[in-house]
Amino acid sequence: MSRVYNFSAGPAVLPEEVLKEAAAEMLDYKGTGMSVMEMSHRSKAFEEIITTAEQDIRDLMGIPDNYRVLFLQGGASQQFAMIPMNLMKNRVADYIITGQWAKKAAKEAEKYGKVNRIASSEDKTFSYIPDCSDLPISDDADYVYICENNTIYGTKFKELPNTKGKTLVSDVSSCFLSEPVDVTKYGIIYGGVQKNIGPAGVVIVIIREDLITDDVLPGTPTMLTYKTHADAKSLYNTPPAYGIYICGKVFKWIKSQGGLAAMKERNEKKAKVLYDFLDQSKLFKGTVVPEDRSLMNVPFVTGNADLDAKFVKEAKEAGLENLKGHRTVGGMRASIYNAMPYEGVVALVNFMKKFEEENL
Numbered sequence: 469m470s471r472v473y474n475f476s477a478g479p480a481v482l483p484e485e486v487l488k489e490a491a492a493e494m495l496d497y498k499g500t501g502m503s504v505m506e507m508s509h510r511s512k513a514f515e516e517i518i519t520t521a522e523q524d525i526r527d528l529m530g531i532p533d534n535y536r537v538l539f540l541q542g543g544a545s546q547q548f549a550m551i552p553m554n555l556m557k558n559r560v561a562d563y564i565i566t567g568q569w570a571k572k573a574a575k576e577a578e579k580y581g582k583v584n585r586i587a588s589s590e591d592k593t594f595s596y597i598p599d600c601s602d603l604p605i606s607d608d609a610d611y612v613y614i615c616e617n618n619t620i621y622g623t624k625f626k627e628l629p630n631t632k633g634k635t636l637v638s639d640v641s642s643c644f645l646s647e648p649v650d651v652t653k654y655g656i657i658y659g660g661v662q663k664n665i666g667p668a669g670v671v672i673v674i675i676r677e678d679l680i681t682d683d684v685l686p687g688t689p690t691m692l693t694y695k696t697h698a699d700a701k702s703l704y705n706t707p708p709a710y711g712i713y714i715c716g717k718v719f720k721w722i723k724s725q726g727g728l729a730a731m732k733e734r735n736e737k738k739a740k741v742l743y744d745f746l747d748q749s750k751l752f753k754g755t756v757v758p759e760d761r762s763l764m765n766v767p768f769v770t771g772n773a774d775l776d777a778k779f780v781k782e783a784k785e786a787g788l789e790n791l792k793g794h795r796t797v798g799g800m801r802a803s804i805y806n807a808m809p810y811e812g813v814v815a816l817v818n819f820m821k822k823f824e825e826e827n828l
């Protein structure tokens with residue numbers, strides 16, 4: 469068996485310990501004589517899996533009792549519709565546009581109401597986070613929406629926007645569980661798990677209880693109503709059971725590493741190695757202003773598309789995979805999520821040094 473360092477933006481690297489445990493339990497989960505993939509979602513064994521998973525993420529994030537944790541499907545993209553369908557009572561929402569995912573979310577919300585784009589960093593190819601300390605928040609906005617970590621561009625909100633009392637909704641797909649958060653600052657925190665937590669197919673929505681109501685937009689499908697899933701404890705229909713099981717194992721793994729404060733420390737240490745190298749390199753250049761850099765996604769370029777392609781190819785040959793930037797921006801991107809070991813980032817930087825010597 470040989471494993472590569474996988475810098476994919478998602479689906480992405482998972483902790484090896486978790487994969488080994490899952491492999492060991494594949495044929496017989498804890499004496500049940502079957503795989504978690506094969507068992508009823510109404511079984512006692514699965515009930516324990518989902519209950520434990522919920523408790524563990526509650527412990528990790530310090531989720532208060534007046535928030536519910538929902539394990540849903542449909543990808544993060546489905547939330548782009550589900551959020552306005554459930555929250556747009558006045559049919560107005562404010563969106564902060566810091567990349568393609570926020571843009572897509574805003575466009576989807578426009579199907580349901582008026583969307584005010586109250587700030588944007590598109591003028592500089594989303595290479596920074598706009599100042600959000602005093603934005604023109606709409607009086608009748610039902611919520612303010614952000615994408616907290618911009619997977620494609622490599623920016624991260626280091627400070628949450630001043631929503632002037634309005635409900636904050638945040639897509640944390642690419643920074644989920646990467647550092648401590650104050651859940652009370654949000655109405656909804658949600659993300660697809662396929663970057664930092666588990667296999668594609670599960671979306672975790674952490675939602676304040678007062679936002680869970682029957683008062684949704686007319687025509688909202690049962691499956692797209694938060695209340696349906698909250699009332700049924702995420703078991704209204706067959707949930708993505710195996711994915712939830714893996715998420716649960718990753719929560720335990722994060723706990724064993726020391727929780728979110730320890731994750732932050734590890735992630736800062738890893739990111740520093742790469743950013744420090746980029747800041748002094750004569751060949752490679754980071755594309756984000758230093759103060760808004762993500763700890764999770766690190767885009768960089770040489771400024772020459774042919775050289776970028778050569779780098780990606782040779783890196784792959786050296787066991788450093790999935791370094792090609794998003795198809796809309798080109799260049800390179802190293803995603804260094806929780807499960808990427810420090811050694812992986814060091815290996816990448818060493819390879820970049822060698823490539824620089826050979827190609828400058």
Ligand SMILES: Cc1ncc(COP(=O)(O)O)c(C=O)c1O
Nearest residue numbers: 543544545569619639641642660
């Ligand atoms: C920040 C962010 N939001 C949303 C999405 C879309 O997620 P999904 O493919 O689960 O719909 C992605 C996917 O990469 C993402 O990075």
